[in-house]
Amino acid sequence: MDHVVVVGAGLAGVRSVEALRAHGFAGRITLVGEEPHRPYDRPPLSKAVLLGQTDSTVVDSDLEALDVRLCLGIAAKGLRDGVVETTEGELDYDGLVIATGASPVRLRGEGCQHVLRTIDDALALRAHLVPGARIVVIGAGWIGAEVATAAAKAGCVVTVIEAGEAPLSAALGAVAGGHTIPWYGKAGVELWLGAMVGSVDPDGVTLMSGARIEADVILTCVGVRPAVDWLKGSAVAVEDGVVVDEHLRTSLANVVAVGDCANWWSRRFGRRMRVEHWDTALGAPDTAAATLLGEVAVYDPVPYFWSEQFGHMVQFAGHRGTAERLLLRGDPLVDEKWAVCWLAAEDRLAAILTVDRPRDLVQGRRVVEGGQRLDVTRLIDPAVTLRDC
Ligand code: FAD
Missing domain, CATH: 3.50.50.60 (FAD/NAD(P)-binding domain)
Structure with a gap:
C-alpha cells in the first residue's frame, strides 16, 4: 500500500x-x-x-x-x-x-436559522449572545442544553423548545432526562416540552399548535x-x-x-x-x-460521552438499549450529585449516567465492560463504591 x-x-x-x-x-x-x-x-x-x-x-x-x-x-x-x-x-x-x-439537520421556514457544528457557526452565534437578546433554542438535546447554558450566562432571554416529554429524552428516555428539568428554571431558561416547531420565521418560530414565540436569534439543534x-x-x-x-x-x-x-x-x-x-x-x-494495514483488530468499545450543562458535569457510558429497568443512585431532587443506572437481564449494568459523580462513571464503564451481576440494594446506595456493588 x-x-x-x-x-x-x-x-x-x-x-x-x-x-x-x-x-x-x-x-x-x-x-x-x-x-x-x-x-x-x-x-x-x-x-x-x-x-x-x-x-x-x-x-x-x-x-x-x-x-x-x-x-x-x-x-x-x-x-x-x-x-x-x-x-x-x-x-x-x-x-x-x-x-x-x-x-446538522435544519427545519422548514424562511427565517435565519443558526446551527452549531463548525467553528464558524460557533463564532457567528457567539456574536449574538448579548444581554437581553431573545434566543430560541430548538431541541433540548446535549448541544441545545449547552447552548442554553452559555446564552443564559451571557444574559440572553432564553427559551428552549423540545418536542419530547423531557430534555435529553431522545438519548436517555423521558424518565432519566426528566431529572434535568429543574436545571432550566434555576438558570432562568424557559423550557417548552412536547412542543413541535412548524416553521422558523424571520422574527421567531411558529409551533405546530399555532403558538408563536418571538426571537432575535434562533438556533436549530435537532440532531445531525x-x-x-x-x-x-x-x-x-x-x-x-x-x-x-x-x-x-x-x-x-x-x-x-x-x-x-x-x-x-x-x-x-x-x-x-x-x-x-x-x-x-x-x-x-x-x-x-x-x-x-492488514492486521486483525476489532472495535468494540463501551461508548462514552460527556456534556457540561447548567454547571453540571454529565457523563454517560454504555448502551441502554438492552436495559430492562433503571435505578437511581441518589435523589436528584435532594442530592447535588446523582446517577442513573440502566440494568439489563440478571442485574448486569447496561449503561450509566452520572451527574457530578466522575468516579461512578469510570467504575461504571468498567462494570459495563466486565458484565458482572450487581447487588441492587448496594447499587442504589450512593455511599457504596460502585465497583463494590
Ligand atoms: P467531524 O468532527 O464532523 O469531522 C468531519 C469533517 O469532515 C468535517 O470537518 C467536515 O467538514 C468534513 N467533511 C464532510 N464531508 C466532506 C466531504 N465530502 N469532503 C471532505 N470533507 C468533508 N462529543 C462528546 O463526546 N462530548 C461533547 O461534549 C461533545 N460536544 C459537542 C459539541 C458540539 C458543538 C458538536 C458539534 C459536537 C460535540 N460532540 C461532543 C461530538 C463530537 O464532537 C463528534 O462526535 C466528533 O467531532 C466527530 O468527529 P468526526 O471526525 O467523526 O466528524
Whole structure:
C-alpha cells in the first residue's frame, strides 16, 4: 500500500493519520477536508468558545511531523474503486479512510436559522449572545442544553423548545432526562416540552399548535445526519451512515470508515451502532488503521460521552438499549450529585449516567465492560463504591 487518502479532516480524520503512522505505515497520506481550517475539536464549540474563553480549538497534532499532505477547502464528491473524486480533481488511493462526520439537520421556514457544528457557526452565534437578546433554542438535546447554558450566562432571554416529554429524552428516555428539568428554571431558561416547531420565521418560530414565540436569534439543534451524500452511486454500502463490520471495513475493499459517519457492528451489544461522540472519533481510528494495514483488530468499545450543562458535569457510558429497568443512585431532587443506572437481564449494568459523580462513571464503564451481576440494594446506595456493588 503506497497511498492512503483520508477524507474528512475532523478528529477522526487526524487520528486516522496518527494511527497509520503509529502502525508503521511509511507511504504517502493525503488528508482531504471540506472546511478551510486546520483540524479542530468540536466539544469546546458549545462550551468554552460560546462562553468567550477561547477562539481556537485546533487539535494538538503535529501534522508536519506526520508527513501528511493537507488538502483543505476541498470536498470529496464521489468514489470509484481506487479513485476519490474531489472538487479539485481526482485522487488515486490504495487505501481510503472515510471520516466525513455529520451535518446538522435544519427545519422548514424562511427565517435565519443558526446551527452549531463548525467553528464558524460557533463564532457567528457567539456574536449574538448579548444581554437581553431573545434566543430560541430548538431541541433540548446535549448541544441545545449547552447552548442554553452559555446564552443564559451571557444574559440572553432564553427559551428552549423540545418536542419530547423531557430534555435529553431522545438519548436517555423521558424518565432519566426528566431529572434535568429543574436545571432550566434555576438558570432562568424557559423550557417548552412536547412542543413541535412548524416553521422558523424571520422574527421567531411558529409551533405546530399555532403558538408563536418571538426571537432575535434562533438556533436549530435537532440532531445531525451522517455526511455521506458524496458516496451515492459508489460501491460503499450506506444505511444510517457507512455500514462497516467489527473491523471497520466497508463493503468496498481497502476502504474503512470511522467517527460520526460510521455505523459499525458491535460484538459486545450484538447490534449495529452509530455513535456521534468524541470518544468514538478518538478511539476507532486505531482499529481502522490496523485493518487497512492488514492486521486483525476489532472495535468494540463501551461508548462514552460527556456534556457540561447548567454547571453540571454529565457523563454517560454504555448502551441502554438492552436495559430492562433503571435505578437511581441518589435523589436528584435532594442530592447535588446523582446517577442513573440502566440494568439489563440478571442485574448486569447496561449503561450509566452520572451527574457530578466522575468516579461512578469510570467504575461504571468498567462494570459495563466486565458484565458482572450487581447487588441492587448496594447499587442504589450512593455511599457504596460502585465497583463494590
Ligand atoms: P467531524 O468532527 O464532523 O469531522 C468531519 C469533517 O469532515 C468535517 O470537518 C467536515 O467538514 C468534513 N467533511 C464532510 N464531508 C466532506 C466531504 N465530502 N469532503 C471532505 N470533507 C468533508 N462529543 C462528546 O463526546 N462530548 C461533547 O461534549 C461533545 N460536544 C459537542 C459539541 C458540539 C458543538 C458538536 C458539534 C459536537 C460535540 N460532540 C461532543 C461530538 C463530537 O464532537 C463528534 O462526535 C466528533 O467531532 C466527530 O468527529 P468526526 O471526525 O467523526 O466528524
